Amino acid sequence: MTALTVNGEERASRSGPMTPxxxxxxxxxxxxxxxxxxxxxxxxxxxxxxxxxxxxxCLVPLGAAAGREVRTVEALAAGGLSRLQQAMExxxxxxxxxxxxxxxxxxxxxxxxxxxxxxxxxxxxxAGNICRCTGYERIVDAALDAARSA
Amino acid sequence: xxxxxxxxxxxxxxxxxxxxxxxxxxxxxxxxxxxEPAASAYVGIARIPELRRIDIxxxxxxxxxxxxxxxxxxxxxxxxxxxxxxxAAGHSANPAIRRMATVGGNLSTSAFAAADLVPALxxxxxxxxLQIGGTGERMALxxxxxxxxxxxxxxxxxxxxxxxxxRRSAHVRLPLRRAGDYPVAIVSLAVEDEGAVSVAIGSVEPxxxxxxxxxxxxxxxxxxxxxxxxxxxxxxxxxxxRAGIEAPGWYRVExxxxxxxxxxxxxxxxx
Ligand SMILES: Cc1cc2nc3c(=O)[nH]c(=O)nc-3n(C[C@H](O)[C@H](O)[C@H](O)COP(=O)(O)OP(=O)(O)OC[C@H]3O[C@@H](n4cnc5c(N)ncnc54)[C@H](O)[C@@H]3O)c2cc1C
Ligand code: FES
Ligand code: FES
Numbered sequence: 001m002t003a004l005t006v007n008g009e010e011r012a013s014r015s016g017p018m019t020p021x022x023x024x025x026x027x028x029x030x031x032x033x034x035x036x037x038x039x040x041x042x043x044x045x046x047x048x049x050x051x052x053x054x055x056x057x058c059l060v061p062l063g064a065a066a067g068r069e070v071r072t073v074e075a076l077a078a079g080g081l082s083r084l085q086q087a088m089e090x091x092x093x094x095x096x097x098x099x100x101x102x103x104x105x106x107x108x109x110x111x112x113x114x115x116x117x118x119x120x121x122x123x124x125x126x127a128g129n130i131c132r133c134t135g136y137e138r139i140v141d142a143a144l145d146a147a148r149s150a
Numbered sequence: 151x152x153x154x155x156x157x158x159x160x161x162x163x164x165x166x167x168x169x170x171x172x173x174x175x176x177x178x179x180x181x182x183x184x185x186e187p188a189a190s191a192y193v194g195i196a197r198i199p200e201l202r203r204i205d206i207x208x209x210x211x212x213x214x215x216x217x218x219x220x221x222x223x224x225x226x227x228x229x230x231x232x233x234x235x236x237x238a239a240g241h242s243a244n245p246a247i248r249r250m251a252t253v254g255g256n257l258s259t260s261a262f263a264a265a266d267l268v269p270a271l272x273x274x275x276x277x278x279x280l281q282i283g284g285t286g287e288r289m290a291l292x293x294x295x296x297x298x299x300x301x302x303x304x305x306x307x308x309x310x311x312x313x314x315x316x317r318r319s320a321h322v323r324l325p326l327r328r329a330g331d332y333p334v335a336i337v338s339l340a341v342e343d344e345g346a347v348s349v350a351i352g353s354v355e356p357x358x359x360x361x362x363x364x365x366x367x368x369x370x371x372x373x374x375x376x377x378x379x380x381x382x383x384x385x386x387x388x389x390x391x392r393a394g395i396e397a398p399g400w401y402r403v404e405x406x407x408x409x410x411x412x413x414x415x416x417x418x419x420x421x
Binding site: 040 | 151172175176178179180183188192194196243244245246247249250331
């Protein structure tokens with residue numbers, strides 16, 4: 001068994017140590033927010049926070065997450081929508097939504113470290129989050145708005 | 151998950167060549183996509199404290215093998231003479247991958263031609279420290295690249311040592327999009343205050359290497375982007391570009407003069 005903390009709860013997984021963390025979250029813990037899309041680190045749909053830092057959970061072997069703290073998109077709205085989530089709604093930024101759990105996890109961390117970003121900085125931060133629907137501009141607008149209203 | 155370097159070396163020795171180190175796992179976890187078999191066992195080295203350190207003194211920067219690209223870029227930001235390496239670490243892949251992928255993994259993956267840190271470290275004359283069969287060995291990075299596929303099983307890359315000298319440097323990469331994917335070609339350039347020039351090329355051939363003919367042609371030159379690009383165009387003969395999904399081999403070679411010009415422009419003014 002591998003022990004880890006997921007969204008503040010102590011959990012144990014029966015999966016093998018080389019199982020992608022993404023599959024443990026989705027298939028064993030039924031936390032289906034993080035999405036399995038490319039499974040090769042390019043698209044960012046599977047982004048979760050590991051010890052507070054956004055990583056591609058498709059490339060994290062369970063064994064490497066042992067004893068560490070994982071936060072998924074499900075944890076963001078614990079006390080109502082986060083400021084960033086609200087800004088995404090206000091800007092009508094979501095289309096199919098496949099990329100959004102990853103967008104939110106990346107941007108939540110980015111805005112924590114960069115409270116007053118430029119447009120170019122937001123785009124650079126999203127280099128590993130691919131969206132096939134929106135063309136990004138509204139997502140960037142929403143992120144800038146969330147930063148301004150913080 | 152090994153807790154110390156000694157544990158990792160012992161665990162690898164016990165598996166007698168059947169086991170492999172696992173660092174950031176960004177290459178290993180994609181083995182199924184490359185249709186490669188997994189090793190029968192992995193020894194996790196990412197949490198070994200001595201492999202996660204960066205020690206900077208007057209003479210050198212010593213980088214532990216399990217330092218991530220993101221950590222390296224942040225630690226080198228104040229050190230102008232290592233700028234090529236900071237740029238390589240700070241612009242490879244994407245932000246999430248840079249937090250996971252390690253220096254040691256980047257240098258040890260012989261099947262990965264587009265590794266950014268390799269040409270950057272080559273142009274800065276880096277050396278590597280290895281653990282081979284329980285003994286430590288230090289060698290020039292260039293030598294390591296030539297020998298890494300034939301080392302005794304169970305070897306481990308321990309640290310990378312970059313000498314500190316007064317120099318300016320730059321790392322220029324050409325990805326298909328502005329960020330996020332593998333570079334088609336990479337040029338790393340360093341110029342010492344005495345006029346010596348080092349140029350390393352990555353992603354063009356299967357293994358990155360220095361470009362001695364261009365280094366000789368540029369030595370002592372008052373570096374100018376247009377003239378440097380013209381000199382590069384005169385010395386393309388030795389390259390045999392690799393074919394790949396992002397670009398055909400000839401294209402990787404053809405773009406080199408432009409990238410050399412950009413690297414010279416990116417050096418900025420003498421400090
Ligand atoms: C989407 C994506 C894009 C990427 N783009 C780029 C890019 O543009 N430029 C770039 O440079 N990189 C890029 N990479 C990262 C590339 O996977 C890593 O740079 C690197 O090759 C792997 O580092 P790692 O620590 O994850 O290694 P791992 O996957 O842990 O290991 C890779 C190999 O190295 C061996 N190994 C690891 N550490 C050691 C050690 N200390 N001693 C001996 N052997 C060791 C392992 O056994 C394995 O064979 C990208 C990765 C992804 C997922
Ligand atoms: S599914 Fe993990 S990055 Fe695409
Ligand atoms: S909203 Fe559909 S992929 Fe981004």
